[in-house]
Amino acid sequence: MKLESEDLLRANTRKELISIAREKGISLEKTIAKIEYEVELRQLQSELVNLQKWITKNKLRVVVVFEGRDAAGKGGTIKRFMEHLNPRSARAVALNKPTDFEKGQWYFRRYIKVLPNPGEIVFFDRSWYNRAVVEPVMGFCNSEQYNKFMVQVPEFEHLLYEDNLKIIKFWFSISKEEQKKRFDSRLSNPLKQWKFSPVDLKGQELWDKYTVYKELMFSKSHTNFCPWMIVKTNDKKQARLESMRYVLSQFDFDGKGESKTSLLPDPNIIMRYHRGASQIDI
Numbered sequence: 455m456k457l458e459s460e461d462l463l464r465a466n467t468r469k470e471l472i473s474i475a476r477e478k479g480i481s482l483e484k485t486i487a488k489i490e491y492e493v494e495l496r497q498l499q500s501e502l503v504n505l506q507k508w509i510t511k512n513k514l515r516v517v518v519v520f521e522g523r524d525a526a527g528k529g530g531t532i533k534r535f536m537e538h539l540n541p542r543s544a545r546a547v548a549l550n551k552p553t554d555f556e557k558g559q560w561y562f563r564r565y566i567k568v569l570p571n572p573g574e575i576v577f578f579d580r581s582w583y584n585r586a587v588v589e590p591v592m593g594f595c596n597s598e599q600y601n602k603f604m605v606q607v608p609e610f611e612h613l614l615y616e617d618n619l620k621i622i623k624f625w626f627s628i629s630k631e632e633q634k635k636r637f638d639s640r641l642s643n644p645l646k647q648w649k650f651s652p653v654d655l656k657g658q659e660l661w662d663k664y665t666v667y668k669e670l671m672f673s674k675s676h677t678n679f680c681p682w683m684i685v686k687t688n689d690k691k692q693a694r695l696e697s698m699r700y701v702l703s704q705f706d707f708d709g710k711g712e713s714k715t716s717l718l719p720d721p722n723i724i725m726r727y728h729r730g731a732s733q734i735d736i
């Protein structure tokens with residue numbers, strides 16, 4: 455059951471609307487929570503528009519990396535980030551598997567080609583960190599390639615940092631149980647079945663192996679100049695809002711705070727990685 459337009463028309467007061475909702479067995483708590491989320495999302499998106507204008511005006515280069523297990527909510531979050539941004543200076547990058555030609559090149563080259571130009575912000579839906587977790591877990595790279603990457607990635611990011619490119623790295627942390635629920639939801643929804651692949655099932659089977667490589671990645675690539683931020687994503691809407699807040703908190707841009715919503719990320723949802731950081735995808 456849901457509120458129809460006719461219900462809204464015949465309710466003259468809030469009490470009447472509440473009464474109609476109760477008659478129809480509609481959860482007011484869920485409805486209010488949804489409205490609050492939509493309002494807050496809109497406010498944060500307006501802040502992102504101001505941030506983008508400032509980035510373009512000052513010709514800055516910004517990369518936001520979204521990593522995490524399958525179904526953690528990376529793509530949905532990027533969609534909300536970009537929803538109202540000017541596509542001329544904001545891009546989402548989700549590269550396919552490398553071609554045979556690209557396999558013969560330096561590993562980072564195909565990512566360098568899609569880094570932001572001056573005045574741009576680029577969102578990576580998975581990134582060069584494929585080689586840190588997905589590829590070794592699935593056997594898509596050998597140990598020599600993996601070890602070379604783990605040595606080079608801090609140096610690669612330090613070069614970008616020294617060249618004044620701002621990198622924000624998110625790891626979207628999801629529990630095994632929640633991932634399974636989302637996989638089942640995808641399979642039962644014909645509009646989302648394209649998101650599901652045999653590799654997803656392997657992610658459940660190889661959960662512990664993913665965990666080992668994920669922790670190794672953190673230990674080698676979490677640096678002061680390019681830290682990992684852990685985002686708890688069992689609640690997708692909460693994760694979207696808090697990751698937006700974190701990005702906004704990293705810049706002192708014109709018009710910051712005009713929406714009057716909080717731009718301070720919740721430390722219980724999003725936190726800088728350290729060995730004792732609470733994760734839900736261990």
